[in-house]
Amino acid sequence: MEHGDNNGHSHHAMMLEDFRKRFFVSVVLTLPVLFLSPIIRQGLESAGVSLPTIEGASYLLFAFSTLIFFYGGKPFLTGLLDELRSRQPGMMTLIAVAISVAYIYSSLVVFGLAGKFFFWELATLIDIMLLGHWIEMRSVMGASMALEELAKLMPSQAHRIGEDGETEDVALKDLQNGDRLLVKPGEKLPADGRVAKGQSSVNEAMLSGETTPVSKEKDDEVIGGSINGEGSLEIIIEKTGSDSFLSQVIELVKQAQESRSRAQDLANRAAMWLTVIALSAGAITLFAWVNLAGYDFAFSLERAVTVMVITCPHALGLAIPLVIAVSSALAANNGLLIKDRAAFEKAYEVDAVVFDKTGTLTEGKFGVTDIIPFENVSEEEILKLAASVEAESEHSIARGIVESAEEKYPIKDFNSIPGKGAYATVEDRQITVASGSYIAD
Template identity: 30%
Template sequence: MANDIVELKVEGMTCNNCAASLNKFLERKGLEEVYVNFQTKEVRYRETASGIDREKVRQGIHKLGFSVVDEDSDAKGPWWTLERKLLVSAIFTFPLLMYHFFMMAGVELVIMENYWFQMALCLPPFVIGFLHFGRSALSSLKGGVPNMDVLIFVGSTAAFVYSLVGTLLWEANYIFYETSATIVTLVLVGNWLEKRAVEQTTTAIGELTKLQVETARKIMPSGAVVTLKREEVKVGDTLLVNEGDKVPLDGQILEGEAAVDESMLTGESLPVNKSAGDQVIGASVIVGGSVKMEVTAAGRDTVLSQMIELVKTAQQDKPDIQRLADKISAIFVPVVLSIALLTLLLGHFVFGLAFGQALMNAIAVLVISCPCAMGLATPTAVMVGVGRLARNGILVKGGQTLEVFSRVKKVVFDKTGTLTTGDFRIRHIEYHQPDEAQANALIYKLEQHSSHPIAQSLLREMASRVNGVAVELQEVEELKGRGLQARDQHGHTIRLGSDRMLPPQVAGEPGALYLIENDTLLATITLADDIKADAAETVAYLKSQGKSAVLLSGDQEAKVAEVAGYLGIEEYYGAQLPEQKLERIAALSAQGPTAMVGDGINDAPALAKATVGVSLSNASQVAIQSAQIILLNGKLEYLRKAFGISEHTVLTIKQNLFWAFAYNIVAIPIAAMGFLNPMWGALFMAFSDVVVIGNSIRLRYKRIKS
């Protein structure tokens, strides 16, 4: 059906160029939202009316040299694996390689002096390499992005064909079977090491996927409890979750109390106590207690699914630093082929080298070159960095976000709910009439009709002050931006709200709340919003890193100034309307990369407008949609971790690219001048990718100060 999202698992992709050729093929066929990830072997696209059908997509993928793995097929995968290819190739290459070393030592082996016998030993590795690298090389050429396998295929084939000519002529100087076989075997060794190393960069995805719960216990209307698969659970279902169980999906607690371990999702090490009305995240663990919960999100809408999706797609958004590498990689193979041809022609015709020696120099140029290292430099580092962030409950949208975030010099904070707790407390109540209990009861009753955060805070605090006094209110209505209004049983008008509710003859001050009966002031309520414990430490950290903090709030100027003064923030703006906030963010972003830190709900427009939006919201869908970085635990201290890991990820990318460029700049001239045997060239090339990936893996365990 058109417009469906199709997901496939594709084997055979070994590098970014493989993914790029497959990506181009799918886009040319009219498919949209194409996503190809060679590390996770995932291919995803959206079907369109003008695109080809699924069977033709499978056939096209097969023609490119890759294979689609069916979900219903054997989970063990194909029998003819990379490991088996390597084993067979190594068995036949070993005697050829040993004979080469024996000859260098002056030891003669009569049977190995038969060139037909050498060819028989070389044939299995050569055929394996011809098919393995040839198919990949051909697919990359078809896709318009030639990869490293083109160089390996040309080099090993040239050595084999030249040796075959020598066998037919029975000319010892033409025999280089050991070179052809060794190139194939050593490159397969490199691919095997690379495959194992790449798997370590994707462990974050595996760890998150393993968190998903397979079954859930649903409470039926009759009261019976039945076990369902996760996919069968729907939004609105009531589930039973006992001590020791994982929460199957996102939801809200209906009954019961529990201590919930959310560490794998939010990075918060201590269990969180939750009761009726609280939200729970799928895959968190009930370490104490038992609850009944209503499912509020299922499938792709759950927090865990969003986390997995963001981690999977992280490398799709390439950092600017990778663009130069991509441009060079695109022309790298043709350039290397040209250098190899020049090495052959100049070496033989200009410098008088024997054709066989000139050919070996050219083959050395082909096999020492490594465009894959440049292709792996960024995605492997990004995958590890994003994975480490995810394990700390920090979601990041793509590699470009990491790079830009690492360069941020100005961090703009919202006040309420970001630097302050958002849980208001009563600092003082001044009663202007003698009946304090009646005033408390009116405040409590009125605030029951509002969902505003201040109202919820007042309800909690006033519950203990009512002292059993009951009042009846009618015609309760919420006056937007002002407060609440109602009528009591005697027909009096009761109002509770800001100074805008006061009659003209009564003076008030911004920020306080007033309880009024008709035109008589009953009570004045002064509120306080506590500053978060880690706010001052976070601002101090930013200053120590050469970054400046800015406070931007819609609250009264005096309150904003008070918070800014306490935290040491020099630049602040109060009484900002939503459109003014956007103007401020735009102006600051124009000066340089600027991060906006907010709670992800009412700050969504500002988060989207900033260079990088950082949401402190706990699992808010709005946060995930509007911000580029989401701190699932809602703690400011994790902002420091986000900066630290982002900066070290970009540093790792730079190190990887430096190695990839430096390796080729040094190695290719050495090979062209004849100082490098093709077999050693194959060995060095095989390990160059592993060096890049190993440096990326190091980021996973590296100690980062924050």
């Protein structure tokens, strides 16, 4: 019953680090490519910038661009193979075709083919696409961190009660349905189950969002990961492993990570058609310049390559990851777990939203709003007496009473009434602070 499986998180962390490293290395290598590119140098010189002549500039361009192509472009080249194997050409195919055409053609120009270089276009295209995928991986990592936080809700051990009544500490993976567990005050519940003995209030805020502790007594259901209050509980395990409530929540977050939004699907379909259009336009351009316009093959090939390279949309590769990253970050920062990205994209069609008030529209903190005195006791005295008793309690309502009082009396003989309240001796009087249901009983 282990929830702390970090394999997915480690995989995403490695991919994030890989894209980050490839991006920065490629950017550094792009600087000399830009400086050595003839079209960039011509633009600078026309602006009055004097640049030194560099011997063997074309070979240096080839060397730097080769490093960028094989190191920075590797994710896209391997992505091309994956998409072709799955027969679903998309963004990776479009990027890989563009950078491959630019690299192969420019390399042929270096070694004798008449034409111009596309090395700087190759380098900047790889840089921008690496940046886009790095940003996208950061958004995925945000969801992975949410999984880690959910997994941390579970304790590492549980107090299992044996047939002889003795308790032993065991790992969660050793628990089975039907085991009897002891949960002490303030501890996290190690499994889903049902109360067999005891009374207490349980804080389920991290799981349900409801900040008010829920009173639990015999036969009530409890959720693993929630926090026990002031009383001890004995519970019988009913759900372990993937059947537990927390495991199902974690599974929902994983499914959200793996789900693709409509925008991503649309971008992939657009990329597939752009790949077809780019290759077709390049072939038509080559045919037209050679057969219809009568130009030589080298001149016509340069035009065809130009068409194929400029067809690859830099914006498409960067815009979608940016949208996903920003929307995911905003959602995560505001405590919103997205179950399905496709549904999340339709949020603009929502006409009405229903909120759970406590802890969502309000802070979920308790305080004193009204005091109704009796027997000529002042409001200040009632609050002081109540706060004195509740100062020893861990209950969230008790904390609200204590924070509302300016002064407290010293007390003795404090006792908790699990799920109901508490009592103690204050100023030689027994003072009980309890719920309405306790007083009614």
